[in-house]
Amino acid sequence: MNVYITAVYTLCSSILGGAGTTEDIEECTSDVFYMAWKSVDKYDTHRAKLRTWVLMIAKYVALERRRTLMLKVNNLPFNEEIITLKIQETMFSTIEARETLQSALNTLTVQERELIYRRYFLDESIKDLVNCYGLSRQSIDNRLWRAKKSLKDFFKTRNEGG
Numbered sequence: 001m002n003v004y005i006t007a008v009y010t011l012c013s014s015i016l017g018g019a020g021t022t023e024d025i026e027e028c029t030s031d032v033f034y035m036a037w038k039s040v041d042k043y044d045t046h047r048a049k050l051r052t053w054v055l056m057i058a059k060y061v062a063l064e065r066r067r068t069l070m071l072k073v074n075n076l077p078f079n080e081e082i083i084t085l086k087i088q089e090t091m092f093s094t095i096e097a098r099e100t101l102q103s104a105l106n107t108l109t110v111q112e113r114e115l116i117y118r119r120y121f122l123d124e125s126i127k128d129l130v131n132c133y134g135l136s137r138q139s140i141d142n143r144l145w146r147a148k149k150s151l152k153d154f155f156k157t158r159n160e161g162g
Contacts, residue, residue, distance in 0.1 A: 003051075004050075004051055004054050004055075005029065005033075007051070007054075007055060007058075008029050008032050008033070008054060008055065008058045009025065009026075009029045011055055011058045011059060011062065012025050012028040012029050012032065012058055012061075012062045012065075013025045015059065015062035015063060015066055016028060016062055016065060016066050016069070017066075017123065018121065018122065018123065019066050019069040019070055019122070019123070020065065020066070020069050024065065024069065027065075028058075028061055028062050028065045029058075031061050031065075032054065032057050032058040032061050032062075033054075035057050035061060036053075036054050036057050039057075070122070070124065070128075100158070103154075104151050104154045104155065105151075107150055107151075107154055108147050108150055108151070111133075111143070112143060112146070112147040112150070113147075115129060115133075115140065115143055115144055115147060116144070116147050116148075116151075118132075119144060126140055126141065
């Protein structure tokens with residue numbers, strides 16, 4: 001199994017993405033090998049290679065872990081400071097870039113900011129947003145489109161003016 005640890009860790013990491021911490025990824029990787037060990041009698045050498053079988057287990061364990069982690073996030077009250085913290089952790093390393101993005105986000109309504117954050121930072125599905133807000137899919141799509149257009153216009157105006 002040591003042969004597959006890197007592949008399993010990489011797969012778990014890509015599925016959990018921003019939903020989990022490094023500890024969550026490591027725990028998920030351990031769970032994969034535990035599940036493989038428990039169900040080794042179900043492995044059929046004629047159906048798949050061992051690597052494929054282990055990675056299949058990894059995929060399903062990681063997806064289930066992601067769902068669990070996302071449920072925890074969805075039950076938290078929305079806090080605008082989360083957006084700022086997420087921005088600081090990601091690609092925007094300079095103070096000016098963070099301030100610019102925060103200014104752009106501040107041009108949106110609270111609901112638009114929530115939708116943008118949940119859809120593009122937390123990678124929530126449209127279906128989850130529909131269930132959370134009690135709006136139609138078309139309504140969510142329209143609000144996201146308008147919010148993205150507002151952000152695009154903000155940056156376009158800023159680039160033309162500065």
